[in-house]
Amino acid sequence: MKTTGKTIITLFIMLVCGISYAENINRPESENYINGVTSLNNGDIENAYKYLNAEIENNPDNGYAHCYMALICNACNDVVLAMHAVNSSIELIPENDTEYRSFAYYTRSILWGNIGKWENAINDISESISINPNDAESYKTRAEMYVNTKHYEEAIEDLNHALSINSNTDVTDLMMKLIESVPTEELAEKVTNVMGLMSLK
Secondary structure, eight states: OOHHHHHHHHHHHHHHOOOOOOOOOOOOHHHHHHHHHHHTTTTTTHHHHHHHHHHHHOOOTTTHHHHHHHHHHOOOOOOHHHHHHHHHHHHSTTTTTTHHHHHHHHHHHHHHTTTTHHHHHHHHHHHHHHOTTTTTHHHHHHHHHHHHHHHHHHHHHHHHHHHOOEEEEEEEEHHHHHHHHOHHHHHHHHHHHHHHHHTTT
C-alpha cells in the first residue's frame, strides 16, 4: 500500500469537517493553530507548516498541531519527522477525544504501511478501529493491509464490515485486487459474495 500525502491530508480534512465537538473537550484556539489548520484545508502546505511549527514552538503540548504536522511531513516525504510528530500527537491528544485519537493512530498506521512495516501498521489501524469502530474507511484501509500481507480471510471480513457501515464505501479496486490474489476457489467465492453486496447498494 502506498498512501500519498495528498490522500492522507484529504482524509484528515474530511474528518475535521465531519467531527462533532464532544462535551468537555477543549481543542486549541490559538491564532497560529487556527491559521495552520485553515492553510492546510486550503491546500497551502507551506503556510500550514509555518503556522503549525510556530504553534508547536509556543505550545509544545498541543497534540492536535503535532497530528497536523505529521500529515504535512508525510506529504513532503519526511517519514522520520512525520513519525516523530504523530507519536507526539498520540501522547498528547486527550483520551476522551476519540475522533482525533482514532485518526492519530490511523495516521501512524499509514506511515508504517508506507515503509512496509505491516505488523505495526495493522496494530495501529486496529487500535484506531477499537477507539472508533464506526468508521468504514478504517476497515477498508485495514483490509488493504491484510491483502498486502496475504491475510485474505481477514481482508474479506473487513470489507464486509466497511460496507455494512457505509454501503457507498468505494472498495471496487481493492475487490479486484483480492479476486486476482486469493489462492482458493472458496475464498474467491467469498469475494464474489461481497461484490454481490456492492451491486445491491
